[in-house]
Amino acid sequence: MDDGWNALIERRTALLDEWSAKQREIAMLQAEASTLLARRWELWQEEVAAAPQHRDAIERSMMAEYSAAGHVSQGSMTFAFTDAHLLATEFGAVRESFAAGRITPGHVREILREAAPVREAIETGVVEAGTLMLYEAAALETAENDTATRTRAQARRLAAALAGSTVVEQHERAATERTITVRSIGDGLVLLQAVLPEHLGLAIVDRLTKMARHMLKHPEDRRPEFGPSEPEEVGLDPETLLPVGDGMPDADPTEGAIFGSHTFTADPFDLPPDPRFHDDSPCIIHVPDDARTMDQLRADLFTDLLLASTPTEAHGTGLESIRATIQVTVAATTLAGEDDRPAELDGVGPLLPEVARSLAGQRTGWTRLFLDPSGMVVETDTYTPTEQMRRFLRARDQYCRFPGCRTPIHRCQTDHNEDWALGGKTHIDNLAHFCGRHHPIKHPDIPDSHRWYARQLPDRSVEWISPNGRRYRDRPSRRVMFVPSVDHPDPPGSSHDADQDPTERPPF
Structure with a gap:
């Protein structure tokens, strides 16, 4: 062997x-x-x-x-x-x-x-x-x-x-070039293009994705097609609401009925056996599986939201509470209006400072991040340890920690790199975000011949070990490398910055 x-x-x-x-x-x-x-x-x-x-x-x-x-x-x-x-x-x-x-x-x-x-x-x-x-x-x-x-x-x-x-x-x-264009691409389809600020485009796709996933997981939010609605159309007596015809010979039409004041209805648990009451019966309403792909769902929801402002009734009310998610990091000095350094749309790139200030004004909660001179997040100032750890991990990881993966953290799962069942601790040095594609490949149920392993190194890199024994390292992304200017071009960490406090950048 x-x-x-x-x-x-x-x-x-x-x-x-x-x-x-x-x-x-x-x-x-x-x-x-x-x-x-x-x-x-x-x-x-x-x-x-x-x-x-x-x-x-x-x-x-x-x-x-x-x-x-x-x-x-x-x-x-x-x-x-x-x-x-x-x-x-x-x-x-x-x-x-x-x-x-x-x-x-x-x-x-x-x-x-x-x-x-x-x-x-x-x-x-x-x-x-x-x-x-x-x-x-x-x-x-x-x-x-x-x-x-x-x-x-x-x-x-x-x-x-x-x-x-x-x-x-x-x-x-x-930003002055934002526009909407449309052109025909044949077969009854058009290409609708929107040139928008990056944070808005990402938020739109994120919300559509969340709504589409909700629809796939909650078929009860879709209104079924009920078909015929008149009793005669489904083989029921309009007065007794009981089956009529060959299936019920010599039956008492009131047997199994529940009587009230001037009205009665059939007791569904006391009806005699009838071949017309089966899985395919028109009396039984089935909500079919949604056969649309994720792209098709996003496109349909996009159309509904633009043309009707809210999802149509067929999509249910559960979608109304879904909101888009983006994560932004901005320097405290920029937020206070002391400078106009660009903020950061986490995992994507720079964000206009006035946009960051506007987004910040819509939030009631804050988390300050303290950065060391190299730009690494080292601390948060929240009070509850568990929430502090989660916020620290979100700020540190930004996306799935498998080498090369760019899945954002709000679509990832927090993983114990060393299994909890095997004694792994719930500690930031043993926790990382993995997406739904890469998290399962290290699951204990997978045979050793195909199972991956992950562990964190002292520099907070995540080292993945393949079934072949190869090692691949994913390093944590630095938030800021250096911030030079005309008068002070030296990067943080140089002799000029030796006595300064780490930069504070609060995300929201």
């Missing part, structure tokens, strides 16, 4: 190693392809310098040729050329990591695009030129150890910390 198990593990490990090596090779080849695009960009600049009056035609011709040769859309080729040029001229550390196969094109794309506020702040003189190197180094720390999606969220936080005023200005400009 042991020999067979060891052989299986060796085969699994060999295939995983081979796949990982190929992924690195692919990344390295894509880095080489990016270098070729950068060289072609330089040649394009030479061609434009020789004939500036034909600049647009030269560019269109180049994009068209590469698009045709690579079977790639021209829009994608435009992005690819832009990224290749930036990578070659401004992001040396990212280029080196990409060439070594440590990051993928997805990581490169997110780092370069989220750097826009930092580059703009440098161009306008808001921050020093070296700020881009700080951004690049910090973003790579995440990119080389996590997914491109998580890299995007962390890169946004970094850009907000390094060039906060520029981020706020960009968001203010973007």
